[in-house]
Amino acid sequence: MNKNIVLCGVGGQGTVLASKLIAAAAMQKDLPVMSAETIGMAQRGGSVFSHVRIGEGIYSPMIANGEADIIIGFEPGETVRMLPFLKKGGTVVTSSRKISPVTATLSGSSYSGDGMIAYLNEQVKELYIVDAEKACEEIGSSKVLNLLLLGAAVKSGALGLSEEDIKAAIRTRLPEKFHALNFAALAYARPARCPRK
Amino acid sequence: MHKEFLMGNEAIALGAVAAGVNLVSGYPGTPSTEVLETVAKRRADAAYVEWSVNEKAAMEVAAGAAYAGARALVTMKQVGLNVASDPLMSLAYIGVKGGMVVLVADDPGPISSQTEQDTRHFAFFSKIPCFDPSSAQEAYEMIQEAFAYSEKYHTPVFFRPTTRVCHGYASVTVKDADEYTLHQPDGFTKDTGRWVIFPRLSYQNHIKIEERNLTLAEDFSSYKRNQIIRSDDLLDSSGGIAGFPDSKTGRLTAPRKGIAAGGISFTYVMEALKAAGSAPVLKIATPHPFPERLALEFLDGLDEVLCIEELDPVIERELIHLCGRHHLPVKIYGKLSRHVKNAGENTRDSVSENIRGFLAQKNESAEGAADLPNSPVQNGAPDLPVRPPILCAGCPHRASFYAVKTAMKGKKTIFCGDIGCYTLGNAMPLDMVDTCLCMGAGLGIAQGVGRIEPDTHCFAFVGDSTFFASAITGVVNAVYNQADMTLIILDNSTTAMTGHQPHPGTGRTMMGEIVTKIDIEAVLRGIGLTTVETVDPLDYEASVSCVRRVAEEPGVKAIIFKSPCIAVTKPSRSMHVRPEKCISCKKCIRELGCPALIVSGKIVSIDASLCTGCSLCSQICPTGAIVNGKEGDGNE
Ligand code: SF4
Ligand code: SF4
Numbered sequence: 001m002n003k004n005i006v007l008c009g010v011g012g013q014g015t016v017l018a019s020k021l022i023a024a025a026a027m028q029k030d031l032p033v034m035s036a037e038t039i040g041m042a043q044r045g046g047s048v049f050s051h052v053r054i055g056e057g058i059y060s061p062m063i064a065n066g067e068a069d070i071i072i073g074f075e076p077g078e079t080v081r082m083l084p085f086l087k088k089g090g091t092v093v094t095s096s097r098k099i100s101p102v103t104a105t106l107s108g109s110s111y112s113g114d115g116m117i118a119y120l121n122e123q124v125k126e127l128y129i130v131d132a133e134k135a136c137e138e139i140g141s142s143k144v145l146n147l148l149l150l151g152a153a154v155k156s157g158a159l160g161l162s163e164e165d166i167k168a169a170i171r172t173r174l175p176e177k178f179h180a181l182n183f184a185a186l187a188y189a190r191p192a193r194c195p196r197k
Numbered sequence: 198m199h200k201e202f203l204m205g206n207e208a209i210a211l212g213a214v215a216a217g218v219n220l221v222s223g224y225p226g227t228p229s230t231e232v233l234e235t236v237a238k239r240r241a242d243a244a245y246v247e248w249s250v251n252e253k254a255a256m257e258v259a260a261g262a263a264y265a266g267a268r269a270l271v272t273m274k275q276v277g278l279n280v281a282s283d284p285l286m287s288l289a290y291i292g293v294k295g296g297m298v299v300l301v302a303d304d305p306g307p308i309s310s311q312t313e314q315d316t317r318h319f320a321f322f323s324k325i326p327c328f329d330p331s332s333a334q335e336a337y338e339m340i341q342e343a344f345a346y347s348e349k350y351h352t353p354v355f356f357r358p359t360t361r362v363c364h365g366y367a368s369v370t371v372k373d374a375d376e377y378t379l380h381q382p383d384g385f386t387k388d389t390g391r392w393v394i395f396p397r398l399s400y401q402n403h404i405k406i407e408e409r410n411l412t413l414a415e416d417f418s419s420y421k422r423n424q425i426i427r428s429d430d431l432l433d434s435s436g437g438i439a440g441f442p443d444s445k446t447g448r449l450t451a452p453r454k455g456i457a458a459g460g461i462s463f464t465y466v467m468e469a470l471k472a473a474g475s476a477p478v479l480k481i482a483t484p485h486p487f488p489e490r491l492a493l494e495f496l497d498g499l500d501e502v503l504c505i506e507e508l509d510p511v512i513e514r515e516l517i518h519l520c521g522r523h524h525l526p527v528k529i530y531g532k533l534s535r536h537v538k539n540a541g542e543n544t545r546d547s548v549s550e551n552i553r554g555f556l557a558q559k560n561e562s563a564e565g566a567a568d569l570p571n572s573p574v575q576n577g578a579p580d581l582p583v584r585p586p587i588l589c590a591g592c593p594h595r596a597s598f599y600a601v602k603t604a605m606k607g608k609k610t611i612f613c614g615d616i617g618c619y620t621l622g623n624a625m626p627l628d629m630v631d632t633c634l635c636m637g638a639g640l641g642i643a644q645g646v647g648r649i650e651p652d653t654h655c656f657a658f659v660g661d662s663t664f665f666a667s668a669i670t671g672v673v674n675a676v677y678n679q680a681d682m683t684l685i686i687l688d689n690s691t692t693a694m695t696g697h698q699p700h701p702g703t704g705r706t707m708m709g710e711i712v713t714k715i716d717i718e719a720v721l722r723g724i725g726l727t728t729v730e731t732v733d734p735l736d737y738e739a740s741v742s743c744v745r746r747v748a749e750e751p752g753v754k755a756i757i758f759k760s761p762c763i764a765v766t767k768p769s770r771s772m773h774v775r776p777e778k779c780i781s782c783k784k785c786i787r788e789l790g791c792p793a794l795i796v797s798g799k800i801v802s803i804d805a806s807l808c809t810g811c812s813l814c815s816q817i818c819p820t821g822a823i824v825n826g827k828e829g830d831g832n833e
Contacts, residue, residue, distance in 0.1 A: 035366040060464035061365035064545035
C-alpha cells in the first residue's frame with residue numbers, strides 16, 4: 001500500500017496528534033512511514049500542515065503537488081490552501097468550522113467559511129464535510145476534532161487504514177482515560193452525520 | 198535492532214547515544230533544538246547534557262570534554278555557529294582526542310532564521326570535515342560514523358542537517374540499548390606542545406591539516422554514503438519506472454546527463470526521477486573534503502551535470518573546479534548558471550521542474566517522460582485567510598510593548614528589538630520593533646543611533662535568555678562608554694521561542710538540578726547601572742508611569758518587565774465583555790491585537806478558550822466593560 005496524506009489546520013488544532021496516530025497505525029502494520037510538519041514560529045495561530053507518506057519506495061517525507069490521496073482539513077480555508085497537493089480524483093475530508101485570523105479582526109475584513117466549503121464543493125468530487133460544532137456538542141467534548149476527522153477519513157476508504165488500526169494506535173499513544181471519548185469520536189462519522197458534500 | 202517513529206533530530210540524538218556520547222552541550226535554536234533535548238530525555242544517566250549560556254560556551258565545553266578523551270556533541274543552529282566560530286577556528290588547528298561532532302542545523306528558506314548561510318562553507322573555511330545527511334535513517338547511522346572519523350583523524354567534524362531532515366519523521370531502525378557502544382574517556386594528558394596554541398604550532402598543524410584533508414578526500418571517495426546511483430539501483434515502488442530511455446541498451450542517449458545532489462535535495466531528486474526520466478546521480482554526503490575520486494568517476498563519460506542543492510552552490514563549484522583541473526569537457530549547471538533558483542528552499546516540485554527541464558533540453562527521448570501528475574486547477578479560488586505568527590493571547594510581551602508605546606507617545610524614539618518571541622512585537626497594531634539584527638545586537642544599535650541622533654530616546658528590548666546569551670557585553674559597553682539609552686528586559690522566565698528551555702535565570706539546569714538563579718537586576722547593578730526598576734507588565738498604570746520616569750533619567754538605565762510566559766504557566770482564567778457597557782469603540786482590538794478579542798459586526802467579545810485573563814484589555818477599556826470570569830458565571 002502507498003498512501004500520501006496531507007493534514008492541515010491552524011496551530012493548536014491537533015493536526016500533529018492526528019498525523020502521529022496515522023503513522024503509529026501504519027507502523028503497527030509493518031509499513032514504512034515518513035512524515036513532515038510545521039514546527040516553530042509558524043505554529044502560533046499560523047497555518048500548519050503535516051505530510052504523512054506510507055509505503056515502500058519513498059525517499060522524501062514531503063508530498064509533491066498532485067500527489068495526495070487524501071487531504072484531512074481541520075479548517076475550511078486551510079483545506080482550500082492545500083488543494084494543489086490533491087491528486088486527480090483524490091478525497092477531501094474537512095471540518096466546516098472556520099477560524100478567523102486576527103488580521104481579519106483588525107482590518108474588519110470578513111472571511112467566510114461557507115465560501116470555502118462552496119469552493120470545495122465545486123472542485124472536489126470526493127468531499128466529506130464534518131460539522132465540528134454539532135459533532136463536538138453531541139459527543140460532549142470540544143477536544144476531539146482530530147478523531148472526528150480521522151473517523152470520516154477512515155470511512156471514506158481513502159486512508160487505507162481501518163477503524164481498528166486507528167484504535168490500536170490510540171491505545172498505544174493516549175492515556176487510557178481518554179480512550180472511550182476518542183473511540184466515540186472516531187466512530188461518529190456515519191454517512192448521515194458526515195455527508196459526502 | 199528495532200523500529201521507532203522518530204523526528205530527524207531524535208534519530209540524530211539516538212545515533213549519538215548509540216555511539217556512546219559522553220557529553221552534549223548546546224544553545225537552543227530552530228531547527229537544532231530537539232537533538233540535545235532527546236539525549237537528555239532518553240539517556241540522562243549515560244551522558245552529561247547542558248544548555249550552555251551561548252554557542253561559544255557550548256563549543257568550548259564540548260572541546261574540553263573531547264580533550265579529555267570523551268565523545269562530545271555540541272549542537273546549534275547555523276547563526277549560532279557565528280557566535281561559536283572563534284573557538285572553532287582555533288580548535289580546527291588544535292584538534293581533539295575523543296570524537297567531537299559539531300552539529301549545526303542549516304535552515305534553507307529561511308523558515309525560522311535571520312540568514313540563509315551555508316555551514317558547508319564554514320567547513321571549507323575552517324578545513325573541518327563535514328557530513329550532510331539526507332534522511333532520518335541516514336542521519337542516525339551517519340552521526341555514529343562521524344564520531345569514528347573524528348577520532349580516526351583527531352579533528353572535530355561538522356554534522357550539518359537541514360530543517361527538513363531535522364524535522365522530518367520516519368520509521369527508523371535503531372539499535373537496542375545493549376548494542377550501544379560504551380565509550381570510556383581516558384582523561385586529559387598534559388602536553389603543552391599539543392594543547393596550547395602558538396603561532397609556530399599553528400603553522401606546523403596547518404601543514405598537517407592540508408595533508409590530512411587530501412587523505413580524507415580519498416577516504417571519503419570510498420565512504421559508502423557518497424554514492425553514484427545508476428538507474429538500476431533506484432527504489433522501485435509502483436512496479437516500474439516510467440520512461441527510462443536506457444532500459445534496453447543500458448546506455449544514455451547523447452548528450453549524456455547526470456545529476457549531483459546532497460542532503461534533503463537528494464531525496465527530491467530520487468523522487469523526481471521516478472517520473473521525469475533516467476540519469477545517473479552523484480550523492481554527496483561529505484561536501485568537504487570533497488570526494489574527488491568518486492566525483493571524477495561520475496563525471497567520466499558525461500556531457501552535462503545538473504547540481505541540485507540548497508543554500509550555496511557548493512557541489513556545483515567543486516565539480517566546476519574538478520572539470521577545470523582535469524580538463525574535462527563537462528558542462529556543470531546549477532545555481533551559478535541560473536538553472537536552479539539561488540535563494541529559498543528546494544521543494545519536490547521545484548526539483549521536478551529543474552530535472553524535467555534539464556533532461557528535456559536537446560534530448561528528444563526524455564521529453565515524453567516528463568509528464569507529472571496534475572493537480573486540480575485552482576481557478577476562482579476565494580481569498581485565503583492570512584495567518585501571520587503573532588504573540589499569544591495573554592502574552593506579557595504585549596503588555597510591555599504597549600506600556601512603552603503609551604508612555605513614549607509623541608516623543609522621538611527608536612525601539613531596537615532582538616531575537617525571540619518578542620520580535621513579533623513588530624506586528625500591527627503594536628508596531629514596536631524598529632530594528633532586529635541578531636542575538637544581542639539591539640543594545641549596540643541603540644547606542645550607535647544615540648550617538649548620531651542625541652535627541653532620540655533609544656530603547657533596546659531584550660529577552661531574559663538572550664540577555665544571558667549575548668547582551669551583557671553590550672550593557673558593559675554602554676555603561677563604559679557613557680551611552681544614553683533605556684534597556685528593557687522582557688523577562689518571562691524561559692526561552693519561549695524555541696520551546697521553553699531553562700537558562701541561567703530560571704534556576705534549573707538541563708540535568709534537572711535546582712541551582713541558584715542568576716539575578717538580572719543584580720547583574721545590571723553590578724555592571725554599574727543605578728536605575729534598574731522591576732515591574733509587572735500586566736499592571737498597566739504602574740508600567741506606563743515606570744517607563745515615563747525611567748526614560749527621563751540620564752545615562753544607561755533599565756526596566757525589567759517580569760511576568761512568566763503563559764505557555765509555561767498556562768493560566769486558566771478568562772475575562773468577558775459586558776455587552777451593555779461596551780460602546781463598540783474597539784479600542785481594545787485596535788490597540789492590542791490580542792487574538793482572544795474578536796469582533797463580529799459591532800459586537801466585541803472574548804474567546805474564552807484563548808483568553809488567559811491577563812486583564813490588559815480591561816485596563817485600557819474606557820468604559821470598564823471587560824470584567825473577570827466567563828460570561829454568565831456571576832463573577833462580576
Ligand atoms: S484579558 Fe484581554 S488581553 Fe488578556 S488574554 Fe484575555 S482578551 Fe486578551
Ligand atoms: S475597549 Fe471596551 S468599550 Fe471599547 S470595544 Fe473594547 S470592550 Fe468595548
